[in-house]
Amino acid sequence: MSTDSTPRVLSIQSHVVHGYVGNKSAVFPLQVLGFEVDAINTVQFSTHTGYKHIKGTILKNEEMAELIEGLALNEVDYYTHFLTGYSRSPDSLKQIASIITKLKQKNPNLIYVCDPVMGDNGKMYVPDEVLPVYRDILVPLADILTPNQFEAEQITGLTMNDLDGALKIIDALHNKGVKTVVLSSTDLGDEQNMIGIASNKDSCYKIVIPKFGATFTGTGDLFAALFMAWSHKTNKNLKLTLEKTIATLQYIVKDTFDKARGLLFVWLLR
Numbered sequence: 001m002s003t004d005s006t007p008r009v010l011s012i013q014s015h016v017v018h019g020y021v022g023n024k025s026a027v028f029p030l031q032v033l034g035f036e037v038d039a040i041n042t043v044q045f046s047t048h049t050g051y052k053h054i055k056g057t058i059l060k061n062e063e064m065a066e067l068i069e070g071l072a073l074n075e076v077d078y079y080t081h082f083l084t085g086y087s088r089s090p091d092s093l094k095q096i097a098s099i100i101t102k103l104k105q106k107n108p109n110l111i112y113v114c115d116p117v118m119g120d121n122g123k124m125y126v127p128d129e130v131l132p133v134y135r136d137i138l139v140p141l142a143d144i145l146t147p148n149q150f151e152a153e154q155i156t157g158l159t160m161n162d163l164d165g166a167l168k169i170i171d172a173l174h175n176k177g178v179k180t181v182v183l184s185s186t187d188l189g190d191e192q193n194m195i196g197i198a199s200n201k202d203s204c205y206k207i208v209i210p211k212f213g214a215t216f217t218g219t220g221d222l223f224a225a226l227f228m229a230w231s232h233k234t235n236k237n238l239k240l241t242l243e244k245t246i247a248t249l250q251y252i253v254k255d256t257f258d259k260a261r262g263l264l265f266v267w268l269l270r
C-alpha cells in the first residue's frame with residue numbers, strides 16, 4: 001500500500017519512434033500534471049498507422065505478462081490509475097482485463113480509464129476483432145471511457161445525428177457500467193465547431209470546440225490522458241475537468257496547426 005499521495009498510473013498504449021500518439025502523446029503531459037507514469041508499449045512502430053509504411057513490432061502477450069510479473073515481484077505494482085489505449089489484438093485486450101483485476105487487488109480504489117482506440121471518420125484502424133472485446137469486456141470495467149464519435153457508435157451499435165442521439169449513446173454506455181462517459185469529439189456541431197460531451201449520470205456537460213482545418217492524430221490519446229489527470233486534480237469536478245482538458249488541447253492543436261502552416265508556406269516558397 002503506498003503512503004505517498006502522488007498519483008501513479010500504469011499506461012498501456014502504443015509507442016512510435018517518430019511523432020506523437022499513444023504513450024508518446026500521454027506520458028509527458030501526465031508527468032507535467034504531477035503523475036508518476038509507468039508505460040508499457042503495446043506496439044513499437046516507426047510512425048502511426050496513417051503513414052504509408054508501417055514498420056515495427058507488436059508486444060506479445062507473454063512479453064506483457066512478463067513485464068507485469070516483474071512489477072509484481074518487485075512490489076512496484078501499486079497504482080491509483082490505469083490507462084489503456086491503442087492495442088491491435090483481442091488477446092492483449094483480454095489480458096488487460098486480467099491486469100485490471102490484479103491491480104484492483106492491490107488498490108480497490110484504482111481508477112480505470114479506457115480509451116477504446118479503434119478508428120475515426122467512419123473506419124477502423126485496428127482489426128475488427130477488437131470491437132467485441134471492448135464492447136463486452138473492457139468497457140463495463142471502465143470508470144472513465146473516452147471514445148470519439150465513431151468508437152462510441154461502434155460500441156453501442158447506435159448512431160448519433162443530433163444531441164439527442166448522442167445522449168442516447170451516452171446512456172447506453174452508462175448502462176454498460178461506465179461511470180463517466182466522455183465523447184471527445186462529435187460532428188454534432190457545425191462546419192466550424194465539434195462538440196465534446198461529458199456525463200457522470202448525475203450531470204452532463206457539452207462543450208463547443210472550434211475546429212481547425214486539419215486532421216490530427218494522437219489527439220484522442222492526449223485527450224484521455226488529460227481528462228484522467230484533470231479529473232484527479234479537480235477532485236472529479238466534471239465541468240472543470242472537461243474545460244481544462246479542451247483548453248489544453250486547443251492550445252496544443254493551434255500551435256501544431258500554426259507551425260504546420262508555417263512549414264507549408266516555407267515549402268511553397270522554395
Ligand SMILES: Nc1ncnc2c1ncn2[C@@H]1O[C@H](COP(=O)(O)OP(=O)(O)O)[C@@H](O)[C@H]1O
Nearest residue numbers: 120148184185210211212214219220223249253
Ligand atoms: N480539427 C480539430 N480542430 C480542433 N480541435 C481538434 C481537432 N481534432 C481534434 N481536436 C481536439 O482533440 C480532441 C480529441 O480529438 P478526437 O478527434 O476526438 O480524438 P480521436 O479521434 O483521435 O480519438 C478533441 O476534443 C479536440 O479538443
Ligand SMILES: Cc1ncc(COP(=O)(O)O)c(C=O)c1O
Nearest residue numbers: 014048049086217218219220221
Ligand atoms: C500507433 C497508433 N497509436 C494510437 C493511435 C490513435 O491516435 P488518436 O489519438 O488520433 O486516436 C493511432 C492512430 O492512427 C496509431 O496509429
